[in-house]
Amino acid sequence: MKKKTVTxxxxxxxxxxxxxxxxxxxxxxxxxxxxxxxxxxxxxxxSKVTGSGTAMVHLKGNQATVTIKAQGxxxxxxxxxxxxxxxxxxxxxxxxxxxxxxxxxLNTTDGLPFYxxxxxxxxxxxxxxxxxxxxxxxxxPMGASYTYQRTITVDDETAKELxxxxxxxxxxxxxxNGNGKYDNVLGAxxxxxxxxxxxxxxxxxxxxxxxxxxAVAGGMGGTQNGDTIAxxxxxxLLAAAGGALYLRRRSSRQS
Amino acid sequence: xxxxxxxxxxxxxxxxxTAFTTGALALLATAMTAPQPPPTPPASARTAPTAHSxxxxxxxxxxPRSEPAVISIPKIGLHTPVEKVARAGDGSIALPKDPDHAxxxxxxxxxxxxxxxxTVGHVDSEKGPAAFYGLGALRKGFPLTVTRHDGSTARFxxxxxxxxxxxxxxxxRVYGPTNTATLTLITCTGWDSxxxxxxxxxxxxxxxxxx
Ligand SMILES: [Cu+2]
Numbered sequence: 001m002k003k004k005t006v007t008x009x010x011x012x013x014x015x016x017x018x019x020x021x022x023x024x025x026x027x028x029x030x031x032x033x034x035x036x037x038x039x040x041x042x043x044x045x046x047s048k049v050t051g052s053g054t055a056m057v058h059l060k061g062n063q064a065t066v067t068i069k070a071q072g073x074x075x076x077x078x079x080x081x082x083x084x085x086x087x088x089x090x091x092x093x094x095x096x097x098x099x100x101x102x103x104x105x106l107n108t109t110d111g112l113p114f115y116x117x118x119x120x121x122x123x124x125x126x127x128x129x130x131x132x133x134x135x136x137x138x139x140x141p142m143g144a145s146y147t148y149q150r151t152i153t154v155d156d157e158t159a160k161e162l163x164x165x166x167x168x169x170x171x172x173x174x175x176x177n178g179n180g181k182y183d184n185v186l187g188a189x190x191x192x193x194x195x196x197x198x199x200x201x202x203x204x205x206x207x208x209x210x211x212x213x214x215a216v217a218g219g220m221g222g223t224q225n226g227d228t229i230a231x232x233x234x235x236x237l238l239a240a241a242g243g244a245l246y247l248r249r250r251s252s253r254q255s
Numbered sequence: 256x257x258x259x260x261x262x263x264x265x266x267x268x269x270x271x272x273t274a275f276t277t278g279a280l281a282l283l284a285t286a287m288t289a290p291q292p293p294p295t296p297p298a299s300a301r302t303a304p305t306a307h308s309x310x311x312x313x314x315x316x317x318x319p320r321s322e323p324a325v326i327s328i329p330k331i332g333l334h335t336p337v338e339k340v341a342r343a344g345d346g347s348i349a350l351p352k353d354p355d356h357a358x359x360x361x362x363x364x365x366x367x368x369x370x371x372x373x374t375v376g377h378v379d380s381e382k383g384p385a386a387f388y389g390l391g392a393l394r395k396g397f398p399l400t401v402t403r404h405d406g407s408t409a410r411f412x413x414x415x416x417x418x419x420x421x422x423x424x425x426x427x428r429v430y431g432p433t434n435t436a437t438l439t440l441i442t443c444t445g446w447d448s449x450x451x452x453x454x455x456x457x458x459x460x461x462x463x464x465x466x
Contacts, residue, residue, distance in 0.1 A: 036426065036427065036430075038430070038431060039432065040370045040432050052369065052434055053434070054432035054433065054434055056427060056432065058427070069434065071434070209362055210342070210362070211362070211426065211431070212347055212348045212360065212362070212373070212426065212430050213347060214345065214346060214347040214424055214426060215421035215441075215455075215456040216347055216348050216350060216441050216442070216443070217347070217350060217443070217453075218350055218375055218376060218377050218378055218387065218442040218443040218453070219377055219379050219385075219442065219443030219444075219446075219452075219453040220379055220380050220381040221379060221446065221451055221452065222379040222381045222383050223290045223291060223292050223293055223378070223379040223383055223384055223388065224292055224379070224446045224448070224451075225290075
C-alpha cells in the first residue's frame with residue numbers, strides 16, 4: 001500500500017505543474033485547407049451491377065489526389081468515371097429509374113437530381129474537364145477490376161463542393177442484359193446518341209464524405225499510477241526529499 | 256514494533272509521502288485501489304510509418320446496415336455498450352462521453368456492412384480502466400461480436416494489431432474505406448511517464464467471419 005502513496009505524490013505534483021491531461025494537438029484537416037474524403041462505391045439500383053469499390057480523395061487547394069478501386073464491372077470495356085457535384089450529394093434510389101427501351105433502368109440523366117452534374121472527369125491522362133472529357137472513352141479505366149490513381153486539378157466549384165460533402169463518385173458502364181458487351185438493349189445513350197446507353201449508364205456510386213484526421217485521444221492515464229511511472233515522475237521529488245528520507249527511515253526503525 | 260523488517264524502497268516511498276503529506280493523504284484511499292496499467296500489445300504490433308498493407312481485398316457482401324449496440328470480446332472480458340461519436344473540432348474522432356462505452360464513428364459504415372466500421376474507446380479514464388482497457392491483450396484470430404439494433408450479430412475475427420505513434424498516424428490507412436466488412440477498434444497505448452500522456456494509438460482490425 002505504501003508503494004502506491006508515492007504515486008499519489010507524483011500525480012499531485014504533475015497536476016500542480018499542469019502536466020496532466022494536456023491535450024495533444026494534431027494537424028486538423030479542414031483548418032489548413034486540406035481535406036480527406038472517402039466513399040464506398042455501391043451498385044446503382046436497377047443497373048444489374050454486382051460490383052463494388054472504394055474512393056479516396058485528398059484535396060489540397062484545387063489539387064485532388066484521387067484513388068479509386070473498382071471491381072465486378074463489365075470486363076474489357078471502358079468505364080467513364082466522374083466527380084458529380086451540386087446535386088444532393090446522394091446516389092439515386094431505385095425509384096428514380098424510368099423505362100428505357102422497354103426496361104426499367106437508371107440512365108445518367110435520371111440520377112442527376114441526386115448526384116448532380118459532372119464536376120470533373122477522372123481520366124487516366126490528359127484533360128479532366130467536365131465538358132470535353134466526360135465521355136473520353138479512350139482515356140478511362142478499362143476492365144472488370146481496376147485501381148485508378150491520379151492527381152488532377154479541379155475547378156473552384158468542384159473543390160468547394162468536395163469540401164461541402166456535396167460531391168459523388170460515379171463510375172459508368174453496365175451490362176444490363178449480361179451479354180458481355182455494351183449494346184443497345186436500353187437504347188441510345190442520353191449523353192451521346194452515338195453510344196449505347198449501357199456504355200454510359202451509372203454502374204457504381206458513392207457520396208464523398210470527410211474522413212477523420214489524426215490519432216484519437218483515448219486515455220486519461222488513470223491506470224498508469226504504478227511503481228515505474230511513479231518513480232520516474234517523482235524522481236525530482238524523491239531527490240528533493242532525500243534528506244528527509246534518511247531521517248524518516250532511522251526514526252521508524254527505532255520506533 | 257520490533258525485530259527485523261526488510262527495508263528498501265518501501266521505506267523510501269513512505270518517507271517521500273510523508274514529505275508531501277496533505278495531498279498524498281487525501282489521495283491515499285484512491286491509490287490503495289489503483290488499477291494496473293493496461294495489457295501490452297504484442298511486439299509485432301509496433302509499426303513503422305512506412306509499412307503498407309498487403310492484405311488482399313476480397314469482395315464481401317456483408318450485412319445490411321444496422322447501428323451497433325454492444326461490442327463483446329469474451330476472451331478479454333470485454334462487453335461494452337456502443338454510443339455514437341462524430342468528429343471533434345481538430346478533425347479527429349471524438350471519444351465517447353462515457354469512458355465505459357465504446358464509440359462508433361457515425362461517418363463510417365455500421366459494423367458488419369461492407370466497408371470500414373470505425374470504433375474508438377478510452378483505455379482508461381482519470382479513475383481507472385475504461386471500455387477498451389483490455390484491447391492490448393487481443394491477438395490475431397480472437398473472435399469478437401457486435402450485436403446490432405436490428406437484433407443481428409456481426410461476428411468478426413481479429414486480423415491486424417498495429418501500434419502507431421500519434422505524431423505519425425497514417426490516417427488514410429487506418430480510416431480508409433475497405434471492400435470487405437472490416438471492424439476497426441482504436442484506443443491509446445504507449446504511456447509516456449514524463450509527459451503523462453499516451454504517445455500512440457493501438458489499432459485493431461477485424462474481418463467479418465463468413466457464416
Ligand atoms: Cu458520371
